[in-house]
Amino acid sequence: MSNATTAVTTPHATFDRALLLVVPAAAFMLLLFVYPFLYGLALSFNPKEGGALWNYVHFWETDNLLPTIWTTLRLALPATLINVGLALPIAFKMRVKSPYQRWATTILVIPITLGTVLIAEGMLTYFGPKGWLAQFLQFFHLYNGSIRLTHNYWGVLISLVISGFPFAFLLILSYITGIDPVLARAASTLGANPRAQFRTIYLPLLAPGLAMCFCLAFVQAFSVFPSAVLLGSPAGPTRVISIAAYEAAFEQYDYSLASAIAMIMGFVQLIIVAAVLGLRNVMYRGPVTGGKG
């Protein structure tokens, strides 16, 4: 009743001024994300020569452009799977508070503080043909063949695992510790051994989080650039899509083509992320505690 009166006298009273708090964030998004994205999108349809779609046709028809998608996927997908797959059991072990938990977590997370370049530097010395690893293996006659873990596919993959693992680990750890441990205890009183507890309780409740983690880890790995150049062979097996974009922009000075490559790169990421998140939608996504607390 009183609501109706207010509505009549002040028709604009429905505007909530607290919404203004969104303005800075929205402006930030518009200026630093939406505008550059749209600018790049428009630029990609303004090629140096030919019609609006020339860049995209060119990408499709050129021998050293289209394969970069597969090259990148061949690196990013295994790296993501390794990171998520490795982080899950370790985070699961770390879920219980213990005296050494903090130390273990710290050691596992340290690579996050190192840049990719620093990691590449270290890897070149450690994994190189004359590196410590090769010297160690040969000194103890464990493996006498030549060891090539740098300047090829494996170097980039290892570096992606080193730099990507801490992210996946921290993310999964936070999901796991969010699951009420009393659920597993309840399952154990009902006859579930630790394996069954993991399979029936933890895994289904973690699945949406794992999907999210996979997406983030994948996007990070797909945009690999420094390690592909420093640790891979950027002319051959690790000529990833970001290298193609870089070359177009800064060696051929074709910003339009570079924008088109960046758009294609974004599109591929979008497809994978959409597929994984679509899968996530069919899973249970509710609270992960066992009742009113």
Add this chain to the structure above:
Amino acid sequence: MDHDFTELKLDRVTRRFAGAGGHAFAALNELTLTIQRGEFIALLGPSGCGKSTALNCIAGLMQLSGGSIWLDETRIDTLPPEKRGFGMVFQNYALFPHMTVAKNIGFGLKMRGLPDAEVSPRVAHALKLVQLTGQEHKLPGQLSGGQQQRVAIARAIVIEPPLVLMDEPLSNLDAKLRIETRAEIRRIHKELGRSTIYVTHDQDEALSLADRIVVMKDGVVQQIAAPHDVYAQPANLHVARFMGYRNVVELAVESEAGDRVTLTGPDLRLTGVRKQPLAGGRAVVAMRPEELALGASADGANTISGTVDNVEYCGRDSLVDVVTASGTLLHVRATGTPRTGDMVQVHVPIERTLVYPHE
């Protein structure tokens, strides 16, 4: 696990934790108890008394620091919880949020490798037992607190465990639902004919549900007795306080004859029944507000004079605070309605005046 057991024996079950400064303290100290098949046992005590620790030790969720647990001739305290096969109802229900009601209830049967054809009729029966038929396809989040609690109970009993463990299962329910579910728990216990161990801090729950009550304090058992005995004959002052003996007065011992003790204070003289050996010249009397009455007793014994200090109207009766001339405060449940400032007399029967050594 074999269900045709006759008794569960706890033999000096002890659980120690590392306390502050590295000193181990016993959250549970030498609990010895034999539970017969069909018995309903309540572990009663204030929070931190070790009752939940005891339950977790029996369930296998906590390792013992000492002692042993036996199901007939089988030692079970070395088995992991999944091998013990006891049903447990948790305080916050611990329902699996991603499973439907039916899946939750059927979980224990699935884990035992039973085929679907056998699981579904048993789940249906358990649902009927807790009166939740028709809710089987809902997720726990779609149920009310009371319904969730009943799912938790159904999940624990559908595996037909020799022993059902309940950890304050009613503490999250409102008062009305609590009383309803209480009756339900007693009915289900009878229907199953197995044993139940029920942890609570609520004496009403313990009194109304249990065949025997184990009163605990600081990890140590204070009294193990039938509800009526715990209520009327508390073994020590702690149990008395916990069972609602709100009037605790320290007095000088005047004489002892058999188990009758006469005590005196500056302005009162009481005769009561000794419950524990007394030492020294002083002792305390414990009296329930319900057992004090306004007016003088027939022979004038155990009659105290005082002034009404406060009256709390409770509907059926009133809670009257009476203060003696020397300042001793007595709580009295009285049907009359005296006014604040009235001079009154209060009396208490000798056999309801319990005498304990003073602390």
